[in-house]
Amino acid sequence: MAHALPALPYAPGALAPIISEETISFHYGKHHQAYVTNLNGLLEGTGLEGLSLDELLASQDKWPEAKKAGIYNNAAQVWNHTFYWESLVPGGSKPSAELAAAIDAAFGSFEEFKKKFIAECVGNFGSGWTWLVKKADGTLAIEKTGNAVIASTGKPLLTCDVWEHAYYVDYRNARPKYAESLFDIYDWARASQRFAA
Numbered sequence: 151m152a153h154a155l156p157a158l159p160y161a162p163g164a165l166a167p168i169i170s171e172e173t174i175s176f177h178y179g180k181h182h183q184a185y186v187t188n189l190n191g192l193l194e195g196t197g198l199e200g201l202s203l204d205e206l207l208a209s210q211d212k213w214p215e216a217k218k219a220g221i222y223n224n225a226a227q228v229w230n231h232t233f234y235w236e237s238l239v240p241g242g243s244k245p246s247a248e249l250a251a252a253i254d255a256a257f258g259s260f261e262e263f264k265k266k267f268i269a270e271c272v273g274n275f276g277s278g279w280t281w282l283v284k285k286a287d288g289t290l291a292i293e294k295t296g297n298a299v300i301a302s303t304g305k306p307l308l309t310c311d312v313w314e315h316a317y318y319v320d321y322r323n324a325r326p327k328y329a330e331s332l333f334d335i336y337d338w339a340r341a342s343q344r345f346a347a
C-alpha cells in the first residue's frame with residue numbers, strides 16, 4: 151500500500167493571514183506531496199512497501215544501503231510535515247494547566263519560552279526544524295534539527311518548519327517575523343494531549 155498525503159486538518163485558507171492559502175498550496179500541495187511521491191518511488195521493489203510510516207522509520211536496519219539517505223530524507227519529511235500541520239490550528243489554542251506549568255518550570259514563563267523558541271528558530275542555521283520536546287524525565291526542552299532530521303532528544307510536542315519554503319511566500323526573508331507569527335496559530339491543546347499521553 152502506497153503512502154498517501156494525509157489530509158490537512160483544516161481548510162487551506164484557514165491559517166491566513168499567518169500562513170496564506172498560497173503558501174499552503176505550495177508547501178502542502180507541492181513540497182509535502184513530493185516527499186510522499188518520492189518515498190513511494192524509493193520503496194518500490196524493496197519489500198518495505200507494506201509498512202506504515204512509523205513502522206518504516208522504526209526499521210532502518212532493513213533499508214537497502216544504496217537508498218538509505220533517500221528513504222530517510224523523504225520518510226522523515228513526510229512525518230515532519232504531517233506533524234507541522236498538526237502543530238497549527240486556525241486561531242491558535244491554549245496549553246493545559248499541566249503543560250503551562252511545565253513551560254514555566256523549564257523556561258521561567260511562557261513569554262520567556264516564546265522568546266527562546268523564536269530565537270532558536272531564527273538561529274537554526276539553514277534548513278531544518280525547531281521542536282519543543284518532552285524529555286524522558288518529563289521536563290521540556292527545545293531541540294533544533296537540520297534538514298529532514300526528526301527530533302530525537304524527547305517526544306515532540308510542537309514544531310516550527312524553518313525551511314525557506316515555509317515562509318518565503320508570506321514573509322520573504324523575515325524568518326523572525328514568521329517564527330513569531332506562528333505563536334498566533336500554535337495548537338497548544340494538541341501539544342497538551344501529547345504532553346499528557
Ligand code: MN3
Nearest residue numbers: 181311313316
Ligand atoms: Mn517544509
